Amino acid sequence: MTPERVDLSAFIKAYDVRGLVPSELNAAVTRAIGAAFADVVVLPETPAGARPTVVVAHDMRPSGPDLVAGFAAGLTSRGVDVVRIGLASTDGLYFASGLLGVPGAMFTASHNPAEYNGIKLCRAGARPVGQDSGLTAVRDLAGDLLAAGEPGPEVAGDERGTVTDRDMLGEYAAFLRSLVDLSRVRPLKVVVDAGNGMGGYTVPAVLGTGAGLPALPLDVVPLYFELDGTFPNHEANPLEPENLRDLQRAVVEHGADLGLAFDGDADRCFVVDENGDPVSPSAITALVGLREVARETAAGRPSTVIHNLITSRVVPDLLTAAGATTVRTRVGHSFIKGQMAEHDAVFGGEHSAHYYFRDFFFADTGMLAAMHVLAALGEQAHPLSALADQYQPYVSSGEINSRVASVAQARERVVDAYVTRQGAGPVEVDELDGLTVSHWDAQPQWWFNLRASNTEPLLRLNVEAADEDIMVKVRDDVLALVRQEADA
Known part of the structure; x- marks a missing residue:
């Protein structure tokens, strides 16, 4: 048997x-x-x-x-x-x-x-x-x-x-340096929070001299570089705002040009500017994407960039204007990687701060994205806040989770209000990944995506709008519908 x-x-x-x-x-x-x-x-x-x-x-x-x-x-x-x-x-x-x-x-x-x-x-x-x-x-x-x-x-x-x-490690560091030349940037002071994760192992090799490579014009201020899988200082997840606070404070205290935060296995990288303010992953996607597209254009090659459906509208706006083809995909690294390979895309970005490069085997690497940010900042004289502003014209809610008794019923209330009755006026609707409702081609400009968790009775809401007041109204209206049963 x-x-x-x-x-x-x-x-x-x-x-x-x-x-x-x-x-x-x-x-x-x-x-x-x-x-x-x-x-x-x-x-x-x-x-x-x-x-x-x-x-x-x-x-x-x-x-x-x-x-x-x-x-x-x-x-x-x-x-x-x-x-x-x-x-x-x-x-x-x-x-x-x-x-x-x-x-x-x-x-x-x-x-x-x-x-x-x-x-x-x-x-x-x-x-x-x-x-x-x-x-x-x-x-x-x-x-x-x-x-x-x-x-x-x-x-x-x-x-x-x-x-x-x-x-x-040395081969890895040398390979990344061959893709982005930081040797001629202006001197930069950068605080790096490794969260006791693997960034404490890779940053000294790539951005310093730990792997025997020449020194770069970077003054790296280390935070929590000691490798410790018990994470004694804070969770190694920069997606949560509380895990960025030590980095934000250190950037201001040291008068640094920027800060970088890596997650535990150092495949994601988050960025804060000289004021300690976070730079959105969508802005980083636009910044790095434009650099990669410009390189392809200079070589006479067409370029494609992949982004998931909850990245900011600034990403397809700017990249399309720069001559690139943009491909919108579902949330999740397997979808991004599949589309990267299928379209021979030069770059891909996600809201979660995963960044994918054709030159890096179509895989994600937070370190290479960080090097592009350092290069973009160090090749011009303006502070990062000014540089990032041009890539952050819209206002987003961030991802908001709601635990509901019935995902299907909560979703149906939103569909009824925004699609069936079209109380918000003419909208575009798609179901590539969850429910996306867009009022972007009319005034006021807004869109939202509502996705169900694969493992829990949760609905995840992302909203973006042209200004704060519109974003708050759409966010609160949709959340009221999603959470209605809790108040009944």
């Missing part, structure tokens, strides 16, 4: 693996996941005559090395070689996968608390592995292997995979 599959769906989600250690994730589980990854992705996609290989890295969480060891054992049991690069940011792992042309696995739980860890898997060339591109099959096979209580078919001893170690 075939044993019943162990259900891993509680922590193997749509885009990655993320669970509690050791109750959900432990070396036995990661061994099964490693073997399943080999069977589902690595071996079928290894070119004939090539040696199957996977590159593996981990962040600063104490559980990382043991989980990596289990994963590597699962891979080698299938005849797959493992290249361990040790500590790395997630974009450092993507770089290794792209440079070596092999699949990869990054052990991280990003900004989650210390008791969590996880895995981000990718195919050769840093191509994503999600629920529709192999992760579901990996999850199910791993569950079968755990249920059987054995690793499954193993190769003979002399055919087992090998494990080697390689330090790639």
Whole structure:
């Protein structure tokens, strides 16, 4: 009788693996996941005559090395070689996968608390592995292997995979510097909050001399560079405003030109100006996108930029005016990466401060986006606040979550008010991702998007308008409809 599959769906989600250690994730589980990854992705996609290989890295969480060891054992049991690069940011792992042309696995739980860890898997060339591109099959096979209580078919001893170690931090830093030249910018003072995450490892290598590269005209003031997966100072999630307060205060106290905040695995980067005010990720998307488009235009090449549907309207406005083609996509890195590859896009940006580059294997890297901001600021004389103003002409609400008894009923109230009865006048409606209602081509200008969470009874609202009063009115009117049941 075939044993019943162990259900891993509680922590193997749509885009990655993320669970509690050791109750959900432990070396036995990661061994099964490693073997399943080999069977589902690595071996079928290894070119004939090539040696199957996977590159593996981990962040600063104490559980990382043991989980990596289990994963590597699962891979080698299938005849797959493992290249361990040790500590790395997630974009450092993507770089290794792209440079070596092999699949990869990054052990991280990003900004989650210390008791969590996880895995981000990718195919050769840093191509994503999600629920529709192999992760579901990996999850199910791993569950079968755990249920059987054995690793499954193993190769003979002399055919087992090998494990080697390689330090790639210097190569990563040199590669990023080859994409953005900061050697000639005016001297800048920059405060960097690493949140005790992997930015404390990568920033000294890329922006300093930690990897043996020449000094740049940057005075880096470090905040929380000590690698500590318990996050003793604040959560390593700059998307939450309270986690930016130390950085904002330090920028003003040090008279810095700007501040940068990285999340736990340092694949996202947030920016604050010289006054300590946050610069929206949409503004960064527009700024970096225009730089990439200008480079393509100068080379006589057409350019495409990807943005998700809740980035500011300033992004398609400015990039289209600069001659680029813009493609609007759903929220989520797998959608962005898919569209990046399909359209050979030079750049892509998300409201969550993930930034994607064709020159970085179509993958996301907060460090490269930060370098573009430093270059843009250092190549002219104005402060960042003045530079950023031209990319922030509109007012947004930010993402507001509402817990509701019935997502469908709450959504229907909004549809009835804004679409069926059109009380707000003529609007454009689409359902690319949730419900987007736009009054942008008429006065007053506004739009909103209402999306349901995939895992909780939540509705997520984003509103943008031409001025504050309009944004507040639309925001409050929609929230009143969404939350009506709570007041009934």
